[in-house]
Each structure stands twice: as C-alpha cells, then as structure tokens.
Amino acid sequence: MKTVVLIGVLCVLSVEGQTVAPELAKFMAQVRSIVEQLFGRADVNHNGRFDLQDLGNVFQEYDTDGDNEVTKTEFITRFANNSNFLLPVARGLFFDLDMDKNGQLEARDTQLYFDKIDHNDDGQVDHQEFVNYFTQLFQVLFIVAIKADQAIPGN
Numbered sequence: 001m002k003t004v005v006l007i008g009v010l011c012v013l014s015v016e017g018q019t020v021a022p023e024l025a026k027f028m029a030q031v032r033s034i035v036e037q038l039f040g041r042a043d044v045n046h047n048g049r050f051d052l053q054d055l056g057n058v059f060q061e062y063d064t065d066g067d068n069e070v071t072k073t074e075f076i077t078r079f080a081n082n083s084n085f086l087l088p089v090a091r092g093l094f095f096d097l098d099m100d101k102n103g104q105l106e107a108r109d110t111q112l113y114f115d116k117i118d119h120n121d122d123g124q125v126d127h128q129e130f131v132n133y134f135t136q137l138f139q140v141l142f143i144v145a146i147k148a149d150q151a152i153p154g155n
C-alpha cells in the first residue's frame, strides 16, 4: 500500500534530520501522487473539474445514515477505515472541512469549503487548484500523523 511506502520514507526523513532534501522531494512527490488519485476519485462526473456536484456526491458517500449531516464519527470511520495511522489525518481533515467549527459537516460547510479551494474565485475548482490545495494540506497532516505515531509509548 502507498501509505506503507510513505511511512518508510517519513521514518528516514525524521531520523536523518535536516540533510534529507532528496527524501523530502520524494515524500512530496508521493503526497502529490496520492492527491492525483484522490482527484480521479473525487471527480465523480469526470468533467476534469471538482465541482459542487462532485462535492455533494462525496458528502453523500460519507453520510452513512443519510441524515444530511456528516458527524465526526461517520467521517473518521469511513476515511481512516480501521487504519490507526490515518486517524490523525482523518481528524485533521475533518477539522479543516468543518468550516463553521460546530463539530459536524453540513451543506453550508461544503459550500464554504468549495469557495476556499476555488483559489481564483471563478466558481470552479480545476485540477490544479485541487492538487495544490490538498497536496499542501496532506503534507502537513501526514507529518502530524508520523509524529503522533512516534509519540506512542514503547515505539
């Protein structure tokens, strides 16, 4: 799995300290490739853009009980899919998505989030906007996940 490779790279990264520019470049390339895959999945209607319809589809996928709200539990359960490593990533992503910070995701969060990713405010999230935004976000979240992983006592 991609995640395993990523963990390997990040372990090297944290052990070697500052002198790891090539490893860092490799890590960033891997995150980018994961985000590219994510775009392929997120662009449900395959029009080369991530639009509100796609976002709605993703929302429905996560709203397991169909009550038009995605709770933290619904989101984390589905995203992390029993992977302990992905738990902090899922939490961070949920926090980012919950624009009004009320602890659950609703339609207004998706609209606000869409506007946030739509960097040039043209009402569309194109491929580049999507990849730029999520590559940056996931780089931070994966590093947080690695640190959390290392912080577990006995590790």
Ligand SMILES: [Ca+2]
Pocket: 063, 064, 065, 066, 067, 068, 069, 070, 071, 074
């Ligand atoms: Ca729900």
Ligand SMILES: [Ca+2]
Pocket: 098, 099, 100, 101, 102, 103, 104, 105, 106, 109
């Ligand atoms: Ca919310």
Ligand SMILES: [Ca+2]
Pocket: 118, 119, 120, 121, 122, 123, 124, 125, 126, 129
């Ligand atoms: Ca745009």
